[in-house]
Amino acid sequence: MNEPADGIRTHCPYCALQCGMVLRQSRPGTGRRDQGAAAPVTVDAWPQFPVNRGALCGKGQSATELLNPAARLGTPLVRDGYGTALRPATWDEALERVISGIRSVQAEHGRDAVGVFGGGGLTNEKAYLLGKFARVALGTSAIDYNGRFCMSSAAAAVNRAFGLDRGLPFPLADIAETDCVLLVGSNLADTMPPALRYLTQLAERGGRLIVVDPRHTRTAARADLHLRPLPGTDLALALGMLHIALAEGHVDEDFVAARTSGFAAVRATAMEYWPARVEGLTGVPAHQIREAVRMFAQAPTGMVLTARGSEQHSKGTDTVHGWINLCLALGKVGRPLSGYGCLTGQGNGQGGREHGQKADQLPGYRSLTDPVAREHTARLWGITPAELPGPGTSAYEMLDTAGTPGGVRAMLVFGSNPVVSAPRADHVEQRLRALDLLVVADVVRSETAELADVVLPSAQWAEETGTLTNLEGRVVLRRKAVEPPARVRTDLEILSALAARLGRAEGFPADPRLVFDELRTVSAGGPADYAGISYERITEENGVFWPCPADGHPGTPRLFLESFATPDGRARMMPVHHRSVAETTDERYPLYLVTGRVLAHYQSGAQTRRVAALRAAAPEPYVEIHPSRARRLGVLEGEPVTVTSRRGTAVAQARLSTEIRPDVVFMPFHWSGPGRANTVTNPALDPVSRMPEFKVCAVRVEPVAARQAPPGGGGGAGRGRRQPGRPRETGSASAVQTL
Numbered sequence: 001m002n003e004p005a006d007g008i009r010t011h012c013p014y015c016a017l018q019c020g021m022v023l024r025q026s027r028p029g030t031g032r033r034d035q036g037a038a039a040p041v042t043v044d045a046w047p048q049f050p051v052n053r054g055a056l057c058g059k060g061q062s063a064t065e066l067l068n069p070a071a072r073l074g075t076p077l078v079r080d081g082y083g084t085a086l087r088p089a090t091w092d093e094a095l096e097r098v099i100s101g102i103r104s105v106q107a108e109h110g111r112d113a114v115g116v117f118g119g120g121g122l123t124n125e126k127a128y129l130l131g132k133f134a135r136v137a138l139g140t141s142a143i144d145y146n147g148r149f150c151m152s153s154a155a156a157a158v159n160r161a162f163g164l165d166r167g168l169p170f171p172l173a174d175i176a177e178t179d180c181v182l183l184v185g186s187n188l189a190d191t192m193p194p195a196l197r198y199l200t201q202l203a204e205r206g207g208r209l210i211v212v213d214p215r216h217t218r219t220a221a222r223a224d225l226h227l228r229p230l231p232g233t234d235l236a237l238a239l240g241m242l243h244i245a246l247a248e249g250h251v252d253e254d255f256v257a258a259r260t261s262g263f264a265a266v267r268a269t270a271m272e273y274w275p276a277r278v279e280g281l282t283g284v285p286a287h288q289i290r291e292a293v294r295m296f297a298q299a300p301t302g303m304v305l306t307a308r309g310s311e312q313h314s315k316g317t318d319t320v321h322g323w324i325n326l327c328l329a330l331g332k333v334g335r336p337l338s339g340y341g342c343l344t345g346q347g348n349g350q351g352g353r354e355h356g357q358k359a360d361q362l363p364g365y366r367s368l369t370d371p372v373a374r375e376h377t378a379r380l381w382g383i384t385p386a387e388l389p390g391p392g393t394s395a396y397e398m399l400d401t402a403g404t405p406g407g408v409r410a411m412l413v414f415g416s417n418p419v420v421s422a423p424r425a426d427h428v429e430q431r432l433r434a435l436d437l438l439v440v441a442d443v444v445r446s447e448t449a450e451l452a453d454v455v456l457p458s459a460q461w462a463e464e465t466g467t468l469t470n471l472e473g474r475v476v477l478r479r480k481a482v483e484p485p486a487r488v489r490t491d492l493e494i495l496s497a498l499a500a501r502l503g504r505a506e507g508f509p510a511d512p513r514l515v516f517d518e519l520r521t522v523s524a525g526g527p528a529d530y531a532g533i534s535y536e537r538i539t540e541e542n543g544v545f546w547p548c549p550a551d552g553h554p555g556t557p558r559l560f561l562e563s564f565a566t567p568d569g570r571a572r573m574m575p576v577h578h579r580s581v582a583e584t585t586d587e588r589y590p591l592y593l594v595t596g597r598v599l600a601h602y603q604s605g606a607q608t609r610r611v612a613a614l615r616a617a618a619p620e621p622y623v624e625i626h627p628s629r630a631r632r633l634g635v636l637e638g639e640p641v642t643v644t645s646r647r648g649t650a651v652a653q654a655r656l657s658t659e660i661r662p663d664v665v666f667m668p669f670h671w672s673g674p675g676r677a678n679t680v681t682n683p684a685l686d687p688v689s690r691m692p693e694f695k696v697c698a699v700r701v702e703p704v705a706a707r708q709a710p711p712g713g714g715g716g717a718g719r720g721r722r723q724p725g726r727p728r729e730t731g732s733a734s735a736v737q738t739l
């Protein structure tokens, strides 16, 4: 064990880097204290941890403030009836309310009427037990999670192309050693700051960086070449690059023949994307596209890395497949220091998609529709395959139909704040209000918790132990450093207690080590095989890369070097075609809205808006607008503006910036209330991954003063509950219609 004498080695509560940190109990007079916090614990970097090597971003550095009792939930809360306030309750009362609500909903509407909504921040143990709880204790097919909103398009494309989805098929540090990185739709300078050092090292070695982003971000500022496509046109760009690669003879024919299938059809489609046409579709000058192709193709090794900018579209899966096709044609996959990778985002975004909280999936990344996988899992869970429910609907579809005849009537939310983070959030808020029972297990009183009938206070990162799988597929151990507050329970304890009350006292242990041992057994033989990973090995080896099928197995830092995980061992190229964004601009909505992140805040902001230093760094929502556009709109720097789409209106401060295209505006999505970006966003779904089109919709921007009526929409979490009989805005088919 490599524990420092006076501290606990653990990992950050936030993003998928899972930076190593050391937590120490602060001694009076000597301990460092975070700004404004009464935190009893201090955080330092853990220099030996190989991902961040001692670096932490401001969110990690201030994370101990989350432990402050004032920031978090301290007791269960229940609501007594329509329109009444949440009030403190005992655990017994709260759990009983949950159970009686579940029983009455299932008696009246069937088992599938209870839904479970999970999160990619939950540990592997929690994600595993949540999936088992839904299928075994509740017997419902209705379970999905917020990863659907995150990297689901990349996961779908990678599964299709390589037969196995691990975000990065190589350690992050390999980025520093390759010759050219094509970084698409990632602003990692703000979203994964410690990873920047690998780009710095790449540059120092003479490697090249190409960034594709409509905005000139801090990441793009580091690029040798920055391509600025119109949002939602990456697929045309990828096809255009392949066209030029073919025309200029850059294709690695030997690699294509030996390691891939399907190239003929891909070659034929690429012919249709000649440079002038692609320039017209994307707005990227043809000479820049050519330069990018040459830079990437002529580099001996190279990587394409995508993030949400390329993926959160109604054609996200095909777009990622377009990038993979390009990599494969150039022989830049399945070789050392070359490959395609998705920069997964959430703390356990990788592990959270492997162990069964996804609608169509069983632990170990097995498929819920595979009879062999069903038999295997059901046997280990002590039920028959017939008792194991089938696949349910995706996250947005579950929210969209909640409280309607075909949808769920009760929902248990663990580790997500969809009132802020789901698209078309006004509508989602209405659907949640229409539920017979909403249960939210969270660390803080989030906007979604505000709508709940029962709020269960969960323990958080430093208050409990569990594993997470970072963006590289490295399984790490987050270790308990402090006791949770007296009336707070871990999610595992909550699930265990609920299962017992539902008559399943067996099979739902609350001890994370027991759950992990069960997960290892159940995942054995599956694509994401954890059988050989133990808490001890993780501690000794600074994490273990899956697949790791046996105790003595070294783990697998690099995948696909010899063959792909498809039946014939070849990577599948697939013809894909550009299509328009789901909602194009017109006279009423003449601009494209792009949404994303800022450095200081995390996701729905439920955690980071409670940290003083982060609140000070980024106090309020804003809209980034090009000065030339602002002039035409009559908008001044710092003035409030409305951003209106067909779904609703958000209000935020104008921030003028030449770093954005004049035909695009940008809003971060970290705030609730009038500044909630998701009031405006479009829930059009990708047909394969069911990913909503967060990254682009048509809007108009006006100075607040110019609007006749006061801005509506995005009113934040309404107090009180449910207005019975409130008509639905539109049918659940809306998401499908906008495809």
Ligand SMILES: Nc1nc2c(c(=O)[nH]1)N[C@H]1C(S)=C(S)[C@@H](COP(=O)(O)OP(=O)(O)OC[C@H]3O[C@@H](n4cnc5c(=O)[nH]c(N)nc54)[C@H](O)[C@@H]3O)O[C@H]1N2
Binding pocket: 015, 016, 150, 151, 184, 185, 186, 187, 188, 190, 191, 192, 212, 213, 214, 215, 217, 229, 230, 231, 232, 233, 234, 307, 308, 309, 310, 344, 345, 346, 347, 594, 595, 596, 597, 598, 599, 600, 601, 602, 603, 604, 695
């Ligand atoms: N500070 C901070 N860090 C985080 C998070 C956070 O909330 N805050 N969240 C974590 C999570 S869960 C995730 S998923 C990651 C996300 O990490 P990123 O994907 O890096 O973050 P985003 O800001 O969502 O989007 C990245 C970029 O996509 C660009 N973009 C928009 N539309 C398009 C397009 O059509 N094409 C291209 N090529 N680019 C486009 C945007 O301009 C933006 O700069 O960050 C993780 N890290």
Ligand SMILES: Nc1nc2c(c(=O)[nH]1)N[C@H]1C(S)=C(S)[C@@H](COP(=O)(O)OP(=O)(O)OC[C@H]3O[C@@H](n4cnc5c(=O)[nH]c(N)nc54)[C@H](O)[C@@H]3O)O[C@H]1N2
Binding pocket: 119, 120, 121, 122, 123, 146, 147, 149, 150, 151, 308, 312, 345, 346, 414, 415, 416, 417, 418, 420, 421, 422, 423, 441, 442, 443, 444, 446, 458, 459, 460, 461, 491, 595, 596, 597, 602, 603, 604, 605, 606, 607, 669, 677, 678, 681, 694, 695
């Ligand atoms: N417009 C727009 N919307 C987006 C995106 C975008 O780019 N643009 N990005 C999307 C993406 S990539 C993502 S990942 C989603 C994320 O959106 P959300 O799912 O809302 O993510 P978080 O804000 O991280 O919410 C996690 C919640 O769980 C709580 N929590 C943290 N740890 C635990 C735990 O251990 N147990 C329990 N029970 N609760 C816990 C936190 O306090 C918080 O309230 O947002 C999506 N929404």
Ligand code: SF4
Binding pocket: 012, 013, 014, 015, 016, 017, 018, 019, 052, 055, 056, 057, 058, 059, 060, 061, 191, 192, 193, 194
């Ligand atoms: S980069 Fe991510 S994991 Fe690292 S300190 Fe920042 S938020 Fe935490």
Ligand SMILES: [Mo]
Binding pocket: 149, 150, 151, 345, 346
């Ligand atoms: Mo994400």
